[in-house]
Amino acid sequence: ELKVEQNPLFLSMQEGKNYTIYCNYSTTSDRLYWYRQDPGKSLESLFVLLSNGAVKQEGRLMASLDTKARLSTLHITAAVHDLSATYFCAVDLEYGNKLVFGAGTILRVKS
Amino acid sequence: DVKVTQSSRYLVKRTGEKVFLECVQDMDHENMFWYRQDPGLGLRLIYFSYDVKMKEKGDIPEGYSVSREKKERFSLILESASTNQTSMYLCASSFYGELFFGEGSRLTVL
Numbered sequence: 001e002l003k004v005e006q007n008p009l010f011l012s013m014q015e016g017k018n019y020t021i022y023c024n025y026s027t028t029s030d031r032l033y034w035y036r037q038d039p040g041k042s043l044e045s046l047f048v049l050l051s052n053g054a055v056k057q058e059g060r061l062m063a064s065l066d067t068k069a070r071l072s073t074l075h076i077t078a079a080v081h082d083l084s085a086t087y088f089c090a091v092d093l094e095y096g097n098k099l100v101f102g103a104g105t106i107l108r109v110k111s
Numbered sequence: 112d113v114k115v116t117q118s119s120r121y122l123v124k125r126t127g128e129k130v131f132l133e134c135v136q137d138m139d140h141e142n143m144f145w146y147r148q149d150p151g152l153g154l155r156l157i158y159f160s161y162d163v164k165m166k167e168k169g170d171i172p173e174g175y176s177v178s179r180e181k182k183e184r185f186s187l188i189l190e191s192a193s194t195n196q197t198s199m200y201l202c203a204s205s206f207y208g209e210l211f212f213g214e215g216s217r218l219t220v221l
Contacts, residue, residue: 009151031208042201042212043154088153092208098169099210101146101153 002027004091006102013079014110021105023072023089030067031092033099034074036085043088047074079109114138117202117213124220130189132216134202143185144169144210145177148199157200160185192220 003026013019023032031050035043047056049065049072056063060083062075072089086106090099118133136143142161146154146169156169160179174196178186185204189196197220203210 004153033209035210042214043203043210045209045211048209090154090210098156098159099208101155103151103153 002029002091002093002100004089004100004102006087006089006105008105009103010106010108012108012110013076015080016078018078019076021074021076021087021089021107023074023091023102025070025072025091025100027070027091027093028067029070029091029093030065032065032072033090033092034063034072035088035090037088037104038085046087076107079107081109081111083107084109115202115204115211115213117200117216119216120214122216122218124192124218126193126220128192128220130192130218130220132187132189132200132202132218134185134187134213135183136185136204136211137183138204138206138211139182140204140206140211141182142205143179144203144205145175145185145187146201146203147171148201148215154201157187189218192218194220196220 005024034046037043047063052067054065065072086104088104090101115136144159145157158177160166176188200216202213
């Protein structure tokens, strides 16, 4: 059974600081997604990583995928309050037919 | 923009009632999904459908059924709601693996 583990599960950080969220998974996959969820809202797609070594960047967020290590990272650079949300990684087992989600990382950026 | 619409944002039902959650997508996507979201557990797949009238069980199908009579519509049915089905339910459709979610339906079963 695939396990997807995110850490940390809760992250409180100061504005302007850098930090990384980790997503480890237990079986072979070369497709991984990152989603953002604001309180009371649905999930919004952030990044789609489709091969080993894939790196995607959008604003202050950068995601990468190492399929050999079964690890994806979401790096936050110079955090701002607007990045406060819950971030989920999801591993794709069947080309879109079966995504397994991590438990989510609650990020709070303090002014 | 992809739009996935869930008919009810908030529902309160009593134990034993039959509950229908409706989901409609407007992008002609083949695949549609129902997830359940609970704090600390992430999202768990209940059922998915890859075509009209086709369905596959996800990780937690017990107590649920689904219906896909038209490509754009995927319904989740709780035949006899129980208190442990109190949760947020998220519908999604997908394009080449990327999921597009609806706003969610928060169900409380008393």
